[in-house]
Amino acid sequence: EAAEVLPGQAPRLRAEIEARQVVQWHLYYPAVVDPSALEFAPGERAAMAASAAAYQAGDVLGAFEKFPWGRQVEAGSDAAVFRSALLLTTGQVGEVEAGWEALGDSPEALSVKRLIAVVTNRGGAASRVAGQGLRENPAAQDRNGGPFRYGEEGTSASEYLAASYEEQGLGKLPAALAMATRATELSPTFGYAWTRRAELEFALGKRREAAASLQQTMEHGPRNAQAWALQGFVSASMQRWDAAASSFATATRLDGSLGNGWLGLGLLEFRRGDPGTGRRHLLMAAAQEPDRSMLRSYLARGLAEDGDLVLAEEEASRGKELDPMDPTPWLYSSLIRQRQGDYREGIRELEESLRLNRNRRLFRSELQLAQDEALRRTNLAYLYRRVGMEERSVQQAAWAVLGAYTNADAHLFLANSYDQLRDPFGIELEYDAAWQNEILLANLLSPAGAGVVSRRIGLQEYGPFFVRPGASGQFRSRYQDNGDWLLEFDHQQRGEHGSLALSLDYRNLDGYRANNEARQASANLLLKRQLSTQDAIFLELAWSDFDGGDLLRVPLTGLGRPDLDFDEEFFPSLRIGMTHRWDNDAATIFLAGYHEARQTLSDQDITTISVNRDAMGTAIGTAPLPMDVRKRADIDLFSAQLAHIQQ
16 A cells, blocks of 8 residues: 645545556455445445445445444444445555454455455455355356356345456456446446446446446446446547546546546557656656556656656556566567667567557457557568568568458558558559558558648657647658659648648659659648547549550660650549548448549550461561551549448
């Protein structure tokens, strides 16, 4: 436990959980006792009333302060169970364990014992406690492959809520959610059970269900700071930024020692473009819960965003020390190495983060683990390319796409990998179809506020953890001594619910042999707008004009084709796409397009072979036949596609 001292207030205790050598999934000792199940003796009701009311409202710290600690409580009574539950929420595990036997064996007492056994990582003790209250159900299995123990008729909501933490400790999030759901069914006014249910629904990617559960929490336990912080993250995942900020602020007002509330506020400030304030909020989060590896990791990333790489590296190292099994500090440490230009060390740390990734299964679903792996592989592919390991880079990018097909960043980097292999003038089209497919998927699957991907994807950032709205632009020119020159202009605009990208470029190639010159001008405009939390629309307008000679990388003859001329103009072509996100693991995409182009090809003195035949049609000889060629093609192409991605 630890003490918290605020200006003008008396010192008060708060939970301080020591969690080393394991992934810190148990962030706090939660309340598991259903207040509606407590029946105080007639002489205790008045004394317990204020504390019980605060507990019912979700204010465990207020309940702790209002509890009549100087009053003796009878062993085995509900007042004794309530007293132990409050001690537990402030981290005083030793005092609760000292009176372990005196708690008795009521359902609420067993729920307190079970939670202690789970959080202190004593699985055997948890199983023995579980055996006292829950009977077997053949429809599920425990961690040893045997039947899982569900409650018989009359089992309390408190038992189910405690059992949900045991299931989470075994890495069984769906079973944990089933337990929490059953707790809310047995006691619909149990606010802590609704919060727990929302946590697990959010962990499994069920954002709408989590939001609905949190509405029940706010009705039955409106002063639950952890619930308000969770609501902030749920709102942020739906891009409801103002609602998220309000929820995080409420969480910190209700409980200034809750790191999650300060973490959310800090991340929102970075997104708003105020890294100084964001940094202070992240520092506050780490100060409130200094032994949480995740908070140290986010602080490291925030410090790096604010340009303080030295302190960022120190915080990332501290995160590794606090929780050696957590992959997050290794990931952010690698990103810091990238900024320092130490790509080889960045590769080593990313590979370690990838190795540890599945340790997060205690609070991440299999789908989310796959997305986490895709994120790491995408950044690993980038680093491999920076050190010249091109084949390894493409391999990692492909694995990232296969592992999380709905991950836009993975498609973005794979598109860039193909872009490195493309013919810039579009003569040899071996990689163009794959490149076009990946860049379209990246645009269709990315959140509208995260920005759209221009065709010059080499200028994009990967893994935009701290994406912020605003405008950015870039102009680039290049000239070579043989007369080749390039002009490129890019502009990007990101808003709360939409984004825009404009690319303009002009290329002039003089070449290295006769008739090897070319000129190309192009313009590309991309727009994306979020229509709802699940629906987005994408629009692309493109124009290009090309004029060139013999541009084959390997000429057909030693001197090439001195008279070959190829012209192509794409009139403004249009693509419209609609994306509906059913969940994190499913998306339906509709894409329609119209393309109009004109192509002309001319060449002189082309030698073909003439075959001479007799009256019977038998070939009797061949002769060279010189000829000039002129071709024109007018192309009108309509397309429509409907695809559903289920991962």
